[in-house]
Amino acid sequence: MGQTLGDVLGFAAGVAISPLPIVAIILILATPRGRLNGSLFTIGWLVGLSALGAVMLAIGGPAGSAAGKQPATWVGGLKIGLGVLLVLFAVRQWRRRPADASQAQLPKWMAAIDRFTPVKTLGLGLALSAANLKNAPLTIAAGATISASGLPLGQQVGSLAVFVVIGSLGLLVPLAVFLLMGERARRTLGNWKDWAVRHNTAVMAVLFFVLGLKLFGDGIGILTS
Template sequence: MVDVVGDLLPYAVGVALSPVPLIAVFLVLGAPAGRAAGAALVGARVGTVAGVAVIAAFLADLLPESNGTSPIGLVLRILLGAVLMVWAVVLLLRRADQSESSDQPAWMATMGNASVPEAARIGVLLSAVNVKELAFGAGAGLTIAAAEIGAGATVVAAVGYAVIACLVSVAAVVAFWFAEDRVSRPLDRTRVWLARNSTVLVAIVLLVIGAVLVGESLQDF
């Protein structure tokens, strides 16, 4: 299990460094029901991230295996890694062609007034319909499936992956609960910085995780 968690760390870090969910958490914390809404968003996000990894792992178990390793699974991981790296390059090229805008996107403005149910729904959507998040979840699921640790341990590993992946968001919510006056301004400054540099951050994360996927899968052939 320890080895599995170690193998999942790159994917978890990739999700943890994803700027959009963090921006969403910081914005929701500023809502009238900020404390409860922030907890609802993070709770829904942890559950969804874990669910995606579990589903991917169980689906990967259906792939044909050879000598304890699924060649199809390895190929899928290589293809996924290649797609992530190409995606990173495309993001950087698009950013170079676009002029920066200081206007706040509409979705940011709406999250500042999110209720608790709306925050929970946002947490699910950020993880269930975000292609990048799904790609990381698929990679985590394939890694868990390759370890052949059984159904119960698969769920435990997926939950551990989700907790690590959402640890920054959890920490932000906990800090807001116990020291709202002290952390409000730092959180807002961090949100502004993430919004300005989100494209570069996403590209770096995609490039690193893609390279890890391709490199490790080639070694396993």
């Protein structure tokens, strides 16, 4: 199980370092219903990652993702495809980065975040975790890696749980700071938000590129082993 955790921790870190979800939860926490909506947003995020990972575990078992002690060929093909996809996203993000980081802008939907209902906030957490162009490929890759490990089901579920917790630290930390410090946390969270907004595009481009190359290399290694 230790080796499997080591294999997926990089993917989990990539999910955790997601500037836009971090900005979103900080904005949500600054609203009048920040405590409730912030908690619901985080729950939606956790459920989204868990559900997508669980789907991959369910698919990987019947599909024979582990052939003996080696990952099946289709797992290698999947990782190569996801790796290429992330590298293409990296190029796209890098070309779209603003020349002046101080001119970076938030998505338009974030301007209405203070008017989101609890249900909509929960759905936003689900969408940003399971349907995000970076998080979804990384979660699929983590699920495929776990299912291809040949571990007993209980240990696979445990590995997925660790992935979800590590991948959620980007939200859990701001939420914990807010719940523990209350109003005193606003300045700290505001500084985090400003940094994330300025560097979102560059951070995403670098993450896409590094993790895409890792996935591509892993896939090549599986196919040639």
